[in-house]
Amino acid sequence: MAPVHPLLWSSLRVFQVYGANTDVGKTIIATLLCRAANNIWKKEQTSYLKPVSTGPEDEADDRCTHIERYAPGVLRKTLLQYDLAMSPHAAAKGKLVPSDKELLSKIYQFASRSAAQQPGWLFIETAGGVHSPGPTGTxxxxxxxxxxCPVVLIADSKLGGISLTISAFESLKLRGYDVESILIFQDSEYDNEKYLRNYFTASHGIPVASLPKPPPRAQDKDADARAMLQYYKNESQSSGIRNILEYLNQRHQARIERLESMPKDAYKRIWYPFTQHTSLSPEKIVAIDSARGDFFQTVVPKAERTVNQHIPVLQPSFDGSASWWTQGLGHGNPSLTMAAAYAGGRYGHVMFAGAVHEPALALADTLLCGMKNPRLTRVFYSDNGSTGVEVAVKMSLRASRLRYGWDANTDIGIIGLKGGYHGDTMGAMDCAEPSTYNENIEWYNGRGIWFDYPSVKCSRGQWIVETPDDLKADLGGNKTFTSLSDVFDIDSRESNDEQKAYEQYIERRLSHYVSKGRKFGALLIEPVVIGAGGMALVDPLYQRALVSVVRRSAKLFGSCPEPDTSDPTSWTGLPIIFDEVFTGLYRLGRFTASSFLKTEADISVHAKLLTGGFVPLSTTLASESIFHVFESEDKADALLHGHSYTAHPIGCQVAVESLRQMQAMEKKGEWDWAKSSDWSGRLVGQPDAMKPEVWSIWPWDLLYWISNQTDLIAGAWALGSVLAIHMNAADGLGYKSNAALKLQGSLLEGDRTTVWNIHSRVLGNVLYLMGGQKTSKDDITEIASMVKHALTAH
Structure with missing residues (x-):
């Protein structure tokens, strides 16, 4: 099943009719709108859709009653009809209930057929109030x-209706709806109309229109029908209803014009990140109308719609980069929205130095508990991953300098891995080796050494730990494994002494640099996966060996008193920093990526999935021994780092909710479908229960197929929600390579028959895709099919 499609066509004006409550006149007003539109736009087709209706079948809105009787000529349809006159979720009990996605697909199909027939209007009437449940309970x-869809909200004219109407409006706005107009029946007794007009027009710029009440229900059915018919005749020809429709028509046209003009306007005014503007044109800028779940709603190029008038203005675009690795719980997640609104309403922002608020304390507790790292006891807040890393480096360099007795002016470097990249602020940038990212930055001064490493890829259906050519003499040749679980089976590999060659090589290289007078203050690595440096899956045994050597080599780095061995959580050798900004918090399937290495950091940095892709926030977790380094009688010795929005309550509250949701999903087994044996990556047999749990939402048969396209593919891997495809590159590997651009373009072109595509990012010769922690198996199956199609056509 294709993704959920937005409902926007140039030729079809679609509006959803919501009610502030039950019995506010939604059907009557919808009928008025349909009848008036049909009369005014005589050459067009007006349609009416009731997705879900409850009550006796002979009262279904598409069978006889209102629309059929009082708005002749209107195309009408009810998708789901349940006999019992109660909430749809209750009326549907014991019946075959379509999923939410299936129901939305049926709505799209009806709208699409309407758009294909001729220009016109479509009014979609909901059931009950804004939060009345659908058949599944959503x-x-x-x-x-x-x-x-843009909304026409029917206000409640009865006692209590002001509160209900405002509450309904706010519920819709919190979920990203555009409420275009508010309609209400005139009622002199309560005069809700006057208050609501002042409230919405003045505060929100939304027009409020009142309509005369329909005649009281007559006891005689024929008399009642005649009275209602006369009512509809009169009101459908009134200037009031005409003005409403003209306004809705203008709003529809303005929305499309704005969407179509956005790329051109952006091209003139916006300076884009990571973009060479000489190769940019308005046609290459993707206009995003909104986003929901794992999908953007993006504008279909006008040239395509000019050729085929029935193609919708918007299409679903799978967010293949998880919005630069931040997205996890779905765009527009209502729980995160509510968390942000709650904290915004309770606090806004409050300063943090020397103060505390509940969201910040709750988040600190949640993180420290979830990490299960006895070394980590303190949480420092900053605004993004790059500054979080800078904080970590400040912590570690101070700790090392004081322990080893170095002068404050000593040039202290860090130890890292080639390709490791930790952000774009100056301090974090200096922690990376010279590369395309920083070679033209005037203040860049790489401060460290960077080890090359063995990487893991699936090639021709086999898992290979691939050693760089210039390290094979030291580390041995490539190694082949039956499954990815075997690669991550640290205990078994160490029992076979596989780590010894790694450790000996690392110790020799460190000794060499130290003998040249180099001084180091930290080991800084991204556990398991190097992200921006090329989406490389590093041999976990190598990273563990690196940590082990650094920790046990205190005498190598300088003279210092013997460490206090009574405290096993105190740092030794050098502080170990794990940059989990990308790899942490379930991106690779676990709360912490460090668990793959079976070792623990002294300092750990977290961002991106921390808030589920909602707002910027970063945390730097540190050990007590690192914390105590900064204690002094002199204020200048404190960690003098901070941001105006440090620990902002909105971010902290959203992060608490984000972590709560993901931990609950893990506990409930909501990823069990991805952990099943059909992904294990084993060529034969079943997964060994004793092996580490290593899994991905990307199916093994997709990875196996990709890995066998050897003319195109150098290798691929999948772990957690990440799929990385390494293309063969005639122009060389690295960020400057164009080898993955054709595949990226094919995915962006997408499936033109069902009008959806995949929005992805490339890192030179590497194209990667990421799902979210709520991505469904069905969506992954669809995306996998499109990836295969794009590679086949490459």
Whole structure:
């Protein structure tokens, strides 16, 4: 099944009719709108859709009653009809209930057929109030948010209606709906109309229009029908209803014009990150109308729609980079939205130095508990991963300098891995080796040494730990493994002494640099996966060996008193920093990527998935022994680092909710479908229960197939929510390579028959895709099919 499609066509004006409550006149007003539109736009087709209706079948809106009787000529349809006159989720019990996605697909199919026939209008009437549940129990506000139709909200004119209407409006706005107009029946007794007009027009710029009430229900059915018919005749021809429709028509046209003009306007005004603007044109800029779940809603190029008038303006685009690795719980996640709104309403922002608020304390507790690292006891807040790394480096360099007795002016470097990249602020940039990212930065001064490493790829269906050619004499040749679980089986590999060659090589190289007078203050690595440096899966045994050698080599790095061995959580050798900004918090399937290495950091940095892709926030977790280094009678010895928005309550509250959701998903086994034996990566037999749990949402048969396209593919790997495809590159490996651009373009072109595509990013010769922690198996199956198609056509 294709992804959920937004409902926007140039030729079809689609509006969703929501009610502030039940019995506010949604059907009557929808009928008025349909009848008036049909009369005014005589050459067009007006349609009416009721996705879910409850009550006796002979009262279904597409069978006889209102629309059929009072708005002749209107194309009408009810998708789901349940006999019992109660909430759809209750009425549907015991019946065959379509999934939310299936229901949304049916709505799209109806709308698409309407758009293909001739220009016109489509009014979609909801059931009950804004939060009345749909058949599966999902409230309508959440159920229909993915299609993001502009809304006509029917206000409640009765006692209590002001509160209900404002609450309904706020619920819709929190979910990203555009409420275009508010309609209400005139009622002199309560005069809700006057208050709501002042409230919405003045505060929100939303027009409020009142309509005369329909005639009281007559006891005689024929008389009642005649009275209603006369009502509809009169009101459908009134200037009031005409003005409403003209306004909605203008809003529809303005929305499309704005979407179409955005790339051109952006090209003139915006300076994009990581973009060479000489190769950019407006046609290459993707206009995103909204996002929901794992998908953007992006504008289909106008040239395509000019050729085929029935193609929608918007299409679903799979967010293949997880919005630069931040997205995990789905765009527009209502729980995260509510967490942000709650903290915003409770606090806004409050300064943090010397103070505390509940979200910051709760987040610190949640992180420290989730890490299960006895070394980590303190949480320092900053605003993004790059500054989080700078904080970590400041901590470690101070700790090392004081322990080894170095002068404050001593040039202290860090130890890292080639390709490791930790952010774009100056301090974090200096922790990376010279590369395309920093070679033209005037203040760049790489401060460290960077080890090359063995990497892991699947090639021709086999898992290979590939040793760089210039290290084979020291580390041995490539090694082949039956499964990825075997690669990560640290205990078994160490029992076979596989780590010894690694450790001996690392110790020799460190001794060489120290003998040249180099001084180091930290080991800084991205556990398991090097991200921006090329999406490389590093042999976990190598990283563990690196940590082990650094920790046990205190005498190598300088003269210092013997460490206090009574405290096993105190750092030794050099502080170990794990940059888990990308790899942590379930991106690779576990709360912490360090667990793959079976070792623990002295300092750990977290961001991106921390807030589920909602707002910027970073945390630097540190040990007590690192913390005590900064204690002094002199304030200048404190960690003098901070941001105006340090530990901002909105970010902290969202992060608490984000972590709560992901931990609950893990506990409930919501990723069990991806952990099943059909992904294990084993060529034969079943996964060994004693092997480490290593899994991916990307199916093994996809990875196996990709790895056998050897004319195109140098290797691939999948872990957690990440799939990395390393292309063969005639122009050389690295960020400057163009080898992956053709595949990226094919995915962006997408499936033109069902009008959806994949928005992805490349790192030179590497194209990577990421799902979220809520990505469904069905969506992955669809995306996998498109990836195969794109590679086949390459």
């Amino acid at each position: 409230t309508q506000a959440d159920l229909y948010a993915a299609v993001r």
